[in-house]
Structures are given as structure tokens and as C-alpha cells.
Amino acid sequence: MSRATFTGRPASTGTALGRAHRTDRVHAATLPQRSTGDPVRQIGDAFDAVHRRMLDLAESLRSQGQPEQADIMEVAGYIAADPDLRAAAVRHAEQGDPATVAISQAVHTYATALSHLDDATLAERATDVRQIGRRALAWLHGDTDTDHQGPLVLFAHEIGAADLLEPHAPVVAAVSVTGGPNSHAAIVARSLGIPLLLGVVPAALDVPDGAEVLVDDGQVVVCPDEDERRAALSTMDQARARRVELRTQRDLASQTSDGHTVVLRANIATPADARAAVDARCDGVGLLRTELPFLDAATWPSFGQHTAALVPVFRQLAGRPVTVRTLDYADDKLPPFLGSSRIGRGLPLMLAAPEAFTDQFRAILTAGAATDLRIMIPMVADADELRACRDLLDKAAAQTGVTPPPLGAMIELPEAVANIDQIAATAGFLSIGSNDLTCQILGLDRRDPVATPP
Structure with a gap:
């Protein structure tokens, strides 16, 4: 692929260089052979699998001293276990829809209702519901999403918090068509220091997996030239060195150069x-x-x-x-x-x-x-x-x-x-x-x- 650029709104700032990976590739309408052909059973199994995955991830994050991120994953787990969401999918299945269509319809209904709320923070919880639906569909198709070479720059129509926290290859940045600054993904990105760019054009999702991508200052550069790579690596090295320098100065007294103490x-x-x-x-x-x-x-x-x-x-x-x-x-x-x-x-x-x-x-x-x-x-x-x-x-x-x-x-x-x-x-x-x-x-x-x- 030749060099291309896209712009967006930074929800979390920074500079990163990595390999593109799209998290929400569209699956085929038909399912691979599973243990049962009963759509109702498939719906329950899919949501159960996502529920367990979110709770396992939450437990792992908590053991690593990341309770904030763990709490967000627990909330995602509760969404996957929501009996009303499951019942809505089951109703579609009982009306003759395949499991994939039933889950998609139920998720769409719930997410749409949330997105129309006047409160921006509540409206952005629609992202969490859609992410659970996407993961349930991926599980039904046997997509474990684990075989990647990092560091990764994630691309999706809508990046979710779990995408940033999954323990596959290191995630160094993310690019999303939709999303807002109050979303769980934005909160997690800022807490991890991962650049997150929102509002890119849908054409950005056509970037092939594995392409080298630079994210910097509201811009995505696909296949950056050598000068851009060199400048990005220098910026990243300087930021890393600055963080190390600041850590070494934490125990110094907070004083002006002439000895006056400043309360911080x-x-x-x-x-x-x-x-x-x-x-x-x-x-x-x-x-x-x-x-x-x-x-x-x-x-x-x-x-x-x-x-x-x-x-x-x-x-x-x-x-x-x-x-x-x-x-x-x-x-x-x-x-x-x-x-x-x-x-x-x-x-x-x-x-x-x-x-x-x-x-x-x-x-x-x-x-x-x-x-x-x-x-x-x-x-x-x-x-x-x-x-x-x-x-x-x-x-x-x-x-x-x-x-x-x-x-x-x-x-x-x-x-x-x-x-x-x-x-x-x-x-x-x-x-x-x-x-x-x-x-x-x-x-x-x-x-x-x-x-x-x-």
C-alpha cells in the first residue's frame, strides 16, 4: 500500500508507531459448525463466553494493580449477562432469525435506545453494548483474535475499552470512526497513555492488517516515509526519557530556585x-x-x-x-x-x-x-x-x-x-x-x- 493520511480528533494524545490491525472485520452470515444448531442455545453460549472473558480480563487487570480498567471490564461482563438483552435476542431467534441476526437485532435496539439519551455520558454506553454484540458474533464464528504480531495500532468503526486491554500483542494506539471523549475506550486510552483518534473517515478502515501506521497529533499516516518514521521514533524516545527523568525527581523538595516551598x-x-x-x-x-x-x-x-x-x-x-x-x-x-x-x-x-x-x-x-x-x-x-x-x-x-x-x-x-x-x-x-x-x-x-x- 502507498502512503496515505487520515485526520481525526484526539481523545487521548501522543505519538505511536505500529502495525495496523482491524478489530471488527465483518463475518460471513453463516456460522461454522458448532456444538449445536439451536439458535437459542447458540445465543446463550455466545453471551456466556463473552461474560466469562470480560470477568477473566477484569480479574487479570485487578491482579496487575489496574482496578479502574478492571471495573470497566466488569461492567462489560454485566452487559453480556444482562437477561433483558439475551431475552431480546432469543425473541428474534424464536421468530425464525439465525443466531447472528438475532444478536445483531437485539444489540442494535438496545444501543440505539442508549445513543438517543440526552446525557452524553450515558449515550456513549451504547458503545459498550455494541462491543459485547461484536464479541458475541466473533465467538460464534470461532474468532479468538489472538494471533497478531505487535505493536498494534487498532482500527475499528467503534473502538471498545476491551480492545485496548486484551493481552495479545501490545496496543500502542487506536483509530476509530465513531466514539466520544467520555467513552470507556477514551478513559482507558488516557489512563494507559495510548493515543486514540476519533472521527476518522470510514475509508481508513480499508488499511490492510500489518501495514505500518504512525499516529501523531490528530493524524494517521499509513506507510510513513523514512523521515516521518525517524521523527516519530525521536519524539517517542524523548517522551520516554522525559517520563524517566520526572520519575527520578519525584522525591526532590517542591521549592523555587531561591528556596521557597511550594505546596502541590x-x-x-x-x-x-x-x-x-x-x-x-x-x-x-x-x-x-x-x-x-x-x-x-x-x-x-x-x-x-x-x-x-x-x-x-x-x-x-x-x-x-x-x-x-x-x-x-x-x-x-x-x-x-x-x-x-x-x-x-x-x-x-x-x-x-x-x-x-x-x-x-x-x-x-x-x-x-x-x-x-x-x-x-x-x-x-x-x-x-x-x-x-x-x-x-x-x-x-x-x-x-x-x-x-x-x-x-x-x-x-x-x-x-x-x-x-x-x-x-x-x-x-x-x-x-x-x-x-x-x-x-x-x-x-x-x-x-x-x-x-x-
Whole structure:
């Protein structure tokens, strides 16, 4: 094949050089001989095989100290075990469709329903359903997808998280026609440092397996010339050397050249983030975001749900200062139970659900008991709101049997700036939310490209 180039949107940045491998080659409509010709049995066997594969992969990843990726594979396993998805496929089979068609129809129906949801994060779970369907069909055709020479640059109409995590040849990059930045594949790619390019034209999928491919800065180069290869290898070597150099400097004091100490605290949301912060020798956590596990919640999260999400994070931060931000629901982070209309900010809704708010405070106090804990309230408009939060925190502390930690306010609204004297007199500390405050003052939506520096 001669040199060719394709462009796309980086969901995970970086430079990589490898051999092309397409993960979703179309299979023939007819199946090879299997142990039974009963379509209903074939459907169950296929989904069972995928379910076992996802759980085995999750267990392997967990044993390697990759719990975040393991959790994503467990979710994929649950999809394969979903009785409703299986029942939908069985209904198609009972109406006379072959097993392959029945699975395809059921997966298409479920994925389409998810993709039409208003919430972008939920809509991208359609990718996970389609990936399970693809793997079930591959199993029916006897495709084990294991005989490859790496390193691999994966190509697919829709790359899935499991594609990046399968323990065949090393995956160094991936290229996808569809997908979004909130997909599980994008999350995994960023966590692994694997470049992932989205939105390429379908013609890119015609690249033959084994062709040399360069992925760099939003571009795919098939059969790069010698100068491009040399430049890519140099960039990769420099990035590798930089990572090694930074690792050797982790234990140096965080000081300016003239000896002034600088406190460095991490911005985190997940157990993987917490591990990275500890490994990087951060002084603590300046912001622990709590809403991300609940962007697809059907109701206000319970005490148990908050605790389950927080304990794996706090477990790694014992003895360190940690500032936890309560749920920061907003128009760009809107769970289904709050509807699809604009809410502006979530704090008034939380104060209107005091039991749910108290549950979160109790979970934070319980999970963070071994840390130097602080709690921060987002989108505070005035001192009355902060005092109402303090009352709920005091109630939660009394129920938990602990002393209430400092309670602070994020200053990210023009109203808060106007009321800053009263808020400062009430708060245990203040934090300037510069992103939202800047956009509020300039009248921009923070999701607007105009608000992103070039």
C-alpha cells in the first residue's frame, strides 16, 4: 500500500508507531459448525463466553494493580449477562432469525435506545453494548483474535475499552470512526497513555492488517516515509526519557530556585488518580470531585453508594490533607434523575433534598476519617447557603460521632464575589473556581470552544 493520511480528533494524545490491525472485520452470515444448531442455545453460549472473558480480563487487570480498567471490564461482563438483552435476542431467534441476526437485532435496539439519551455520558454506553454484540458474533464464528504480531495500532468503526486491554500483542494506539471523549475506550486510552483518534473517515478502515501506521497529533499516516518514521521514533524516545527523568525527581523538595516551598496538591476523582498523586509525591489532594461516579444515577446517591465510591480513593490517602467537593451537578454534568432541562447550578437542588445531602456528608466523614479532611461546597451564591450546608454537616457529624471538619466555599459566581465579605466570615476557607467564574463574568458556556485557549 502507498502512503496515505487520515485526520481525526484526539481523545487521548501522543505519538505511536505500529502495525495496523482491524478489530471488527465483518463475518460471513453463516456460522461454522458448532456444538449445536439451536439458535437459542447458540445465543446463550455466545453471551456466556463473552461474560466469562470480560470477568477473566477484569480479574487479570485487578491482579496487575489496574482496578479502574478492571471495573470497566466488569461492567462489560454485566452487559453480556444482562437477561433483558439475551431475552431480546432469543425473541428474534424464536421468530425464525439465525443466531447472528438475532444478536445483531437485539444489540442494535438496545444501543440505539442508549445513543438517543440526552446525557452524553450515558449515550456513549451504547458503545459498550455494541462491543459485547461484536464479541458475541466473533465467538460464534470461532474468532479468538489472538494471533497478531505487535505493536498494534487498532482500527475499528467503534473502538471498545476491551480492545485496548486484551493481552495479545501490545496496543500502542487506536483509530476509530465513531466514539466520544467520555467513552470507556477514551478513559482507558488516557489512563494507559495510548493515543486514540476519533472521527476518522470510514475509508481508513480499508488499511490492510500489518501495514505500518504512525499516529501523531490528530493524524494517521499509513506507510510513513523514512523521515516521518525517524521523527516519530525521536519524539517517542524523548517522551520516554522525559517520563524517566520526572520519575527520578519525584522525591526532590517542591521549592523555587531561591528556596521557597511550594505546596502541590492533586485534582482527583478516582482511585487511579489517588495512586498517581501518591506516586508523584503530592502533598495531598486539593480537590476530590465526587459527582463523576454518579453522572448516570437514577436517583440521589445513597450513603452506601457514596461510601463505596469514596473508600477506594481515601484508602490510599491516609494521613494526607484532602479537600472533598460535594456533588457539583450542573448543565454539563447532569444525571438523568434531574431531567434534561438546564439547572444552572446544583446546590439549590441539593439543599432542597437535605436527607440526600446529609447522606453524602456522612459518607465523606466515614470514608475520610483517616485523612486531614476538609469539605468544600461548589457554586455558593451567599452566606445563607453556606450556613445551611454547615447545619447539615453538623447533623451528619453528630450522627457519625466525629468533629465537623472545616467547611469551605468555592467562589465561582458573580453573586459570590458581591457577597464575599459575608461568605468569608462564614467559611472555614475559600477556593477560587477560576474556570466557572471567568465564564460567568464573560457570559460564556464553559463548554463553548471560545472558552478554550488555542
